[in-house]
Amino acid sequence: MATLSSNLLFIAFILYLVATLFYGGSIKTKKESNEKKGTNRWGTIAVVLTIVGFISQLGYFITRWIAAGHAPVSNMFEFTTFFGMALVGAFIVIYFIYRTTLLGLFTMPVAILVIAYASMFPRDITPLIPALQSYWLHIHVTTAAIGEAILAISFAAGLIYLVKAIDQTKSSKRTFWLETVMFSLVAVLGFVIVSSVFSAAGYHEKFNWADKHGAEAVVEYTMPALTGPHAGELLTKDGFKPLVEMPAFINAKKLNTVIWSLMAGLVLFGLIRLVLRKRIAAALQPLVKNIKLDFVDEISYRSVLIGFPVFTLGALIFAMIWAQMAWSRFWGWDPKEVWALITWLFYAAFMHLRLSKGWHGEKSAWLAVIGFVIIMFNLVAVNLVIAGLHSYAG
Amino acid sequence: MNDVKCECGHVNPHGTVLCEACGKVLDENEINNKELLDMRYEGSARRSQTYNKTIIDKIWNFFSSVKVGVWLIIITLIASTIGTILPQEMYINQPPDVYYEQEYGWFGKLYYQLGLHDLYGSWWYLLLIAMLGISLVICSLDRVVPLYKALKAQRVTRNEGFLKRQRVFGVNEIASENDLTTIKKQLKDRRYHVREENGDLLAEKGRFSRWGPYVNHVGLIIFLFGGILRFIPGFYVNENLWVKEGETAAVPETGGQFYLQNNQFILQHYDKNKDKTFEKAIDRAGAVVKNYQSNVVLYKRESNNLPGEKPKLKKVTDYKVRVNQPLTFEGYSVFQASFRNEMNAMSFSLTNKKTNQSAGNLKIDLQNPKGKYDLGNGYSVEILNYFPDFEFAKSGEPTTKSRVPNNPAFVFRMTSPEKPKGETSFVAIKQTIEPFGDNTYKMAFKGVDTKNVSGFIVRKDSSLWAIILGGIIFMIGVIQGAYWNHRRIWVQNKNGQVWLAAHTNKNWYGLKSEIETVLLGTKFSIPEDRLQKENTDKEDV
Numbered sequence: 001m002a003t004l005s006s007n008l009l010f011i012a013f014i015l016y017l018v019a020t021l022f023y024g025g026s027i028k029t030k031k032e033s034n035e036k037k038g039t040n041r042w043g044t045i046a047v048v049l050t051i052v053g054f055i056s057q058l059g060y061f062i063t064r065w066i067a068a069g070h071a072p073v074s075n076m077f078e079f080t081t082f083f084g085m086a087l088v089g090a091f092i093v094i095y096f097i098y099r100t101t102l103l104g105l106f107t108m109p110v111a112i113l114v115i116a117y118a119s120m121f122p123r124d125i126t127p128l129i130p131a132l133q134s135y136w137l138h139i140h141v142t143t144a145a146i147g148e149a150i151l152a153i154s155f156a157a158g159l160i161y162l163v164k165a166i167d168q169t170k171s172s173k174r175t176f177w178l179e180t181v182m183f184s185l186v187a188v189l190g191f192v193i194v195s196s197v198f199s200a201a202g203y204h205e206k207f208n209w210a211d212k213h214g215a216e217a218v219v220e221y222t223m224p225a226l227t228g229p230h231a232g233e234l235l236t237k238d239g240f241k242p243l244v245e246m247p248a249f250i251n252a253k254k255l256n257t258v259i260w261s262l263m264a265g266l267v268l269f270g271l272i273r274l275v276l277r278k279r280i281a282a283a284l285q286p287l288v289k290n291i292k293l294d295f296v297d298e299i300s301y302r303s304v305l306i307g308f309p310v311f312t313l314g315a316l317i318f319a320m321i322w323a324q325m326a327w328s329r330f331w332g333w334d335p336k337e338v339w340a341l342i343t344w345l346f347y348a349a350f351m352h353l354r355l356s357k358g359w360h361g362e363k364s365a366w367l368a369v370i371g372f373v374i375i376m377f378n379l380v381a382v383n384l385v386i387a388g389l390h391s392y393a394g
Numbered sequence: 395m396n397d398v399k400c401e402c403g404h405v406n407p408h409g410t411v412l413c414e415a416c417g418k419v420l421d422e423n424e425i426n427n428k429e430l431l432d433m434r435y436e437g438s439a440r441r442s443q444t445y446n447k448t449i450i451d452k453i454w455n456f457f458s459s460v461k462v463g464v465w466l467i468i469i470t471l472i473a474s475t476i477g478t479i480l481p482q483e484m485y486i487n488q489p490p491d492v493y494y495e496q497e498y499g500w501f502g503k504l505y506y507q508l509g510l511h512d513l514y515g516s517w518w519y520l521l522l523i524a525m526l527g528i529s530l531v532i533c534s535l536d537r538v539v540p541l542y543k544a545l546k547a548q549r550v551t552r553n554e555g556f557l558k559r560q561r562v563f564g565v566n567e568i569a570s571e572n573d574l575t576t577i578k579k580q581l582k583d584r585r586y587h588v589r590e591e592n593g594d595l596l597a598e599k600g601r602f603s604r605w606g607p608y609v610n611h612v613g614l615i616i617f618l619f620g621g622i623l624r625f626i627p628g629f630y631v632n633e634n635l636w637v638k639e640g641e642t643a644a645v646p647e648t649g650g651q652f653y654l655q656n657n658q659f660i661l662q663h664y665d666k667n668k669d670k671t672f673e674k675a676i677d678r679a680g681a682v683v684k685n686y687q688s689n690v691v692l693y694k695r696e697s698n699n700l701p702g703e704k705p706k707l708k709k710v711t712d713y714k715v716r717v718n719q720p721l722t723f724e725g726y727s728v729f730q731a732s733f734r735n736e737m738n739a740m741s742f743s744l745t746n747k748k749t750n751q752s753a754g755n756l757k758i759d760l761q762n763p764k765g766k767y768d769l770g771n772g773y774s775v776e777i778l779n780y781f782p783d784f785e786f787a788k789s790g791e792p793t794t795k796s797r798v799p800n801n802p803a804f805v806f807r808m809t810s811p812e813k814p815k816g817e818t819s820f821v822a823i824k825q826t827i828e829p830f831g832d833n834t835y836k837m838a839f840k841g842v843d844t845k846n847v848s849g850f851i852v853r854k855d856s857s858l859w860a861i862i863l864g865g866i867i868f869m870i871g872v873i874q875g876a877y878w879n880h881r882r883i884w885v886q887n888k889n890g891q892v893w894l895a896a897h898t899n900k901n902w903y904g905l906k907s908e909i910e911t912v913l914l915g916t917k918f919s920i921p922e923d924r925l926q927k928e929n930t931d932k933e934d935v
Contacts, residue, residue, distance in 0.1 A: 002671070067671060098903070124675040127664045127682050130717035212497065249498065294926050298903045305876040305900070312872060317865050326718045328729040328851045329632075330861065333514045334485075335478040342471050349467040356434065356460040382478070 001067040009060040015053030022046030023105040027287050043101035057085045068125045071138040075126050080118030086149030087111040106156040113188045120195040136322035143314025148375050150307030157300035158368030168282035182280040187265030194264045198223045205239030207232040212248035227252045315340040339378040409444030412437025414547035417556030431559040438540035458536035463529045477513035527618045530611045538608045550591035560895040564921025569892040573916035580912045595885040606875020613868030620860030631854035638847045653693040659846035660687040687716045688848040732849035737799045741840035760799035772811040779805035808835045
């Protein structure tokens with residue numbers, strides 16, 4: 001069952017990749033008219049592939065659920081994968097409201113990156129610790145992820161808006177920040193590539209090190225250590241000697257991974273720019289030529305409107321009900337809780353700005369991007385860096 | 395202040411921008427403006443936009459501003475992030491004045507000194523939340539009342555200027571009776587509420603979604619009110635309760651009404667041989683806990699008894715308290731929160747140091763040690779002093795930190811036929827001191843008995859109803875406002891033409907495609923979206 005499950009996930013992943021190519025194709029051949037409604041053949045194939053991929057991933061989800069005996073949303077790999085699936089699902093829903101394949105071209109790569117990122121974490125089926133043994137695990141986590149995924153669609157739409165609206169003929173703050181967003185996406189790809197390469201090569205090296213209380217421990221690196229642990233002593237023969245040693249309060253292993261990912265991201269980004277000979281955003285601009293700005297703006301805002309209640313329900317209300325049962329209090333200012341509140345406050349501010357300050361268009365698109373950054377921060381940094389009660393997710 | 399009478403005859407309150415009945419522009423500054431109308435709050439007379447004289451006006455205007463509201467949200471947001479940089483006070487088990495500096499150096503010290511270790515309980519954070527609450531109330535009141543009046547007073551026939559300056563607007567030279575009937579029918583099919591007056595048409599739907607924001611604000615206020623209730627004594631109980639296996643303890647804050655007996659504490663781990671699916675994960679993580687459980691019996695006191703008298707208890711229920719499965723009774727909940735393993739008894743053997751012969755064994759109950767243990771044949775051991783949680787005080791004297799036997803130490807007097815006066819020995823874990831020189835006998839450590847102690851949290855939260863009610867109302871409001879739209883379509887005779895105008899509070903794309911379906915099969919031209927036209931014109935350059 002577990003093997004079948006991984007295979008289904010792999011199939012879904014490949015289908016999403018192929019679908020992305022077809023989304024690309026559906027745009028290029030569509031130059032003739034922007035008035036004619038409906039999707040062309042490429043677009044239809046792309047959507048069908050997406051749906052088949054989604055069903056395949058649903059198969060992964062169900063089979064893994066059966067294998068584990070609990071919904072596979074209990075560790076970093078499972079949750080992030082589910083988030084990727086929810087992203088695809090949210091796109092399918094929004095697609096059938098607005099019928100634009102361009103949104104697919106921007107959403108699917110994000111979903112693919114999310115799933116690829118997820119796969120870099122341990123994929124073993126993990127047992128549930130007592131705090132997680134509740135049907136609220138299924139309800140709370142899935143609803144929260146679906147809410148976040150719908151909100152993430154507003155990011156994809158916002159990105160389309162920015163790519164189209166920002167003048168790429170001269171460099172400005174706007175082109176810089178948009179390119180930063182593009183670089184971040186490339187850096188995630190960088191992380192996936194270095195992790196896969198070193199893991200395929202079976203790279204391991206061990207250190208003896210001392211934590212901030214002076215207690216000795218062994219840490220195992222899976223990438224050559226650029227930043228070594230505090231008072232680190234290399235145990236592996238022929239292991240890579242660290243370039244710098246970190247003070248004890250910094251997690252040298254995680255920092256090392258971040259540096260490798262950023263380096264890979266930079267190399268990749270440099271290569272892309274070398275090939276394109278212009279900004280990534282500028283290269284994407286012809287693709288978005290035929291879409292109306294206020295149309296994408298509306299998709300972006302609509303996604304926030306659809307996603308916000310779902311997010312509130314899943315990430316705050318269901319979370320509070322469960323927290324009341326598991327931890328005896330519905331709210332305890334745990335970092336994950338606080339970051340859910342922050343996300344919620346941010347989108348609340350977003351909607352107020354839009355409704356009464358008239359922040360439509362580009363401002364709104366930037367807010368959608370910031371919102372996604374907050375969601376990703378909550379997913380990645382809060383789990384891996386800040387930890388707290390939700391730390392089992394790491 | 396004078397009310398304003400519009401030419402249509404409707405009397406509007408002072409400060410109205412658009413006549414509530416016909417939509418005519420009343421604001422002098424706005425009349426000659428060619429731009430689209432600002433339809434927010436229907437151009438109704440909001441207190442905050444009308445009065446600005448007294449101090450109350452000023453306070454009202456401050457809190458009624460969405461700009462201020464958004465700033466409050468943003469400040470709260472940023473403040474909240476700061477509290478997640480380092481763990482908050484409630485998640486550390488050490489005195490904060492030491493902990494922060496020790497763990498995080500100068501930054502930790504600063505964090506502590508600024509009071510950020512208890513950020514969410516600080517006066518200024520609570521003040522921020524309170525201001526958000528006030529902003530919620532005033533913003534809502536400032537808008538909802540006039541909005542309600544305006545939407546109620548609206549008439550079917552609208553002023554020309556009002557229609558012309560709508561975002562979606564179109565003119566048709568002629569319209570047949572047939573076309574109008576078709577439109578009316580198709581509007582009704584799309585669940586529009588259609589009203590007619592002098593041959594003019596107003597189709598409206600989803601007006602209730604306009605109340606969504608106010609409903610969700612009411613929910614939030616109730617929620618915050620629930621948070622305030624906690625500060626009322628007796629409304630909120632949060633106590634720790636440690637009960638050793640086999641013992642019974644009074645449940646705190648129940649006025650001695652309830653007692654909890656802990657029969658057994660159970661700690662289970664996943665077994666990788668049994669739970670094959672998890673084999674790899676268990677190998678990776680080491681041991682993974684499967685269950686924390688305390689088998690308890692809940693008793694209720696039967697009658698009021700005299701102080702000091704042993705209470706008569708009546709069994710209420712047997713329960714297995716587990717994580718996620720608290721024991722709940724009469725508003726109280728008992729949660730499985732933690733456990734510890736406590737030393738219960740220590741065994742020693744009185745031993746001759748030279749021959750290593752034992753003269754007898756004794757077992758000391760660490761909660762309740764006896765004064766003297768008679769081993770027979772003239773051998774006995776007396777406990778002169780007992781330190782359950784031993785440490786050396788600063789003066790060098792032995793002392794005890796607490797009553798909990800974490801680190802027991804004894805001063806024994808060992809009596810034997812050889813030493814009838816007794817020898818004194820100080821015995822602590824891993825150390826023995828013989829204060830009066832060499833002894834013939836020693837207390838050889840034989841072993842220790844431990845017992846589990848379950849850590850419970852006893853919680854009563856009488857404010858939960860407000861939290862739940864607030865949450866439900868918030869969800870209803872937010873769904874009401876987000877998933878429905880307030881759409882209006884006007885079809886009206888003006889200057890011998892038929893004008894069509896439409897407005898929605900959001901989701902214009904949906905409105906436009908709906909108009910297309912409504913006009914299907916008629917000779918009406920599709921009205922244009924003037925905002926989008928402007929937009930695309932600009933973008934196409």
